[in-house]
Amino acid sequence: MPVALVTVVVLGCVGAAASPVSEVRDILPDSAAATAEDSKDERAFALVSEFDRLAKDDLWPGFDPQSIPLAIFDGERTFLFRHPAPPQGFQPVAGRDEVWVFDGRHPTVSANSSAEMGGIETATLLLDPGDGPLEQQAGTLIHETFHVYQRKVHPAWSANEVDLFTYPSADAELLTLRRLEIAGLRRALEVSSSEESACWARAALAIRAERFRKLPAKAIAYERGSELNEGLATYVQRRASGMPRTEGLGGRAFGPDEVRQRSYDTGWALGALLDRFSASWRGELDSGAVETLEVALGQALGEGAQVCGISGDERERAESDAVREVMAFELRREARLRSFLGREGWSILVDAEQAPLFPQGFDPLNVQLLGGGKVLHTRFVQLGGELGSIEVIGRAALTEAAGAHPLFDGVRSLRITGLTAEPSIVELEDRIQLSANGVRAEFTGANVERSGATVIVRVEAPN
Numbered sequence: 001m002p003v004a005l006v007t008v009v010v011l012g013c014v015g016a017a018a019s020p021v022s023e024v025r026d027i028l029p030d031s032a033a034a035t036a037e038d039s040k041d042e043r044a045f046a047l048v049s050e051f052d053r054l055a056k057d058d059l060w061p062g063f064d065p066q067s068i069p070l071a072i073f074d075g076e077r078t079f080l081f082r083h084p085a086p087p088q089g090f091q092p093v094a095g096r097d098e099v100w101v102f103d104g105r106h107p108t109v110s111a112n113s114s115a116e117m118g119g120i121e122t123a124t125l126l127l128d129p130g131d132g133p134l135e136q137q138a139g140t141l142i143h144e145t146f147h148v149y150q151r152k153v154h155p156a157w158s159a160n161e162v163d164l165f166t167y168p169s170a171d172a173e174l175l176t177l178r179r180l181e182i183a184g185l186r187r188a189l190e191v192s193s194s195e196e197s198a199c200w201a202r203a204a205l206a207i208r209a210e211r212f213r214k215l216p217a218k219a220i221a222y223e224r225g226s227e228l229n230e231g232l233a234t235y236v237q238r239r240a241s242g243m244p245r246t247e248g249l250g251g252r253a254f255g256p257d258e259v260r261q262r263s264y265d266t267g268w269a270l271g272a273l274l275d276r277f278s279a280s281w282r283g284e285l286d287s288g289a290v291e292t293l294e295v296a297l298g299q300a301l302g303e304g305a306q307v308c309g310i311s312g313d314e315r316e317r318a319e320s321d322a323v324r325e326v327m328a329f330e331l332r333r334e335a336r337l338r339s340f341l342g343r344e345g346w347s348i349l350v351d352a353e354q355a356p357l358f359p360q361g362f363d364p365l366n367v368q369l370l371g372g373g374k375v376l377h378t379r380f381v382q383l384g385g386e387l388g389s390i391e392v393i394g395r396a397a398l399t400e401a402a403g404a405h406p407l408f409d410g411v412r413s414l415r416i417t418g419l420t421a422e423p424s425i426v427e428l429e430d431r432i433q434l435s436a437n438g439v440r441a442e443f444t445g446a447n448v449e450r451s452g453a454t455v456i457v458r459v460e461a462p463n
Contacts, residue, residue: 231267
């Protein structure tokens, strides 16, 4: 975790619409509704069965996925599996050992992530049929349980998410090298000859070294930390599902701002190549004998006589593509801002100019830097301060910086647009409570105004 008070989460699909089962219950007789409900319950149990099938004993040294509690929200209820001390509100499920249920979404289960529940770190998942077959979602659970293991055993395997906001994403030269590095890794994974694979892996590492010489130290640390964090979790997830190394990178080209997303695949790719060239790398990395994936791979490859390299024509094409994409990236940022501000419906503006708010949680996979200190949070953000807090989940919110850093020097405003109904405001003696679809806030000593279809909450400076 980059800052002790900040929770960084990667959200699953949290929707505001009624779940299919709740819709069915409204129109079917009790017996039919119960059948639909039972069927939905079985999805959570089937998911855990599939998880247990994937939870092999050789995924990573010392890692036992089945020893980590699981919390699964199925759209209506939260099921808790293998937890030694279920929090208040959970009830045992009849006929199921070590399974408890909570009516609704438990407040700690807001993402495909992990959370402390009853003092125990627990892997969490939002079970959504739209997220793919059970095997795929079970793989996600493997991924999240590995994060629990990492935080306990290897807390240094992480990136400082603060540094993502200052990463030089819109640098065409660096984007070119990122693309060429991916091309080298892809070829190293796809070729059948070990000698040729090693040659292309060395080429990819050489391009990475060239790129790192041009990157700020914090940006380098961010990439390496993200590969150890998300890249290794992806490696364990794909190892559990038996995914061949030739299928990993595919033909995807990561955009200028997809630095964190890229680390999932590059971390996995480095691990898949290490599987090919070193039988002991996982133990060496786990023991601290090596500290980064690229160093481990470089040591495993050693020197080689064969020379592989990106052709001049390919490099020129990559440079041209990068320049064009960076220009398009800047235009997209402007268009996103216009689109967000132009949404019809009700809006909320929290004006914290006099008492800036600070991030208490956000989803790094679903943020878009729009320039000028503006950050569009497309899934989740939570801000707080001495006078109160606001949480937005399952919808977009725009924050504007109070200082030099887009988030961590404070936020002077938060805006939400496109609400289909007027936000609810409850004014109590010394505070106000605001709620809307996906929004909840409470502030002490704040003033509320309405300007057309916009509700403005002004957070005053404390006395």
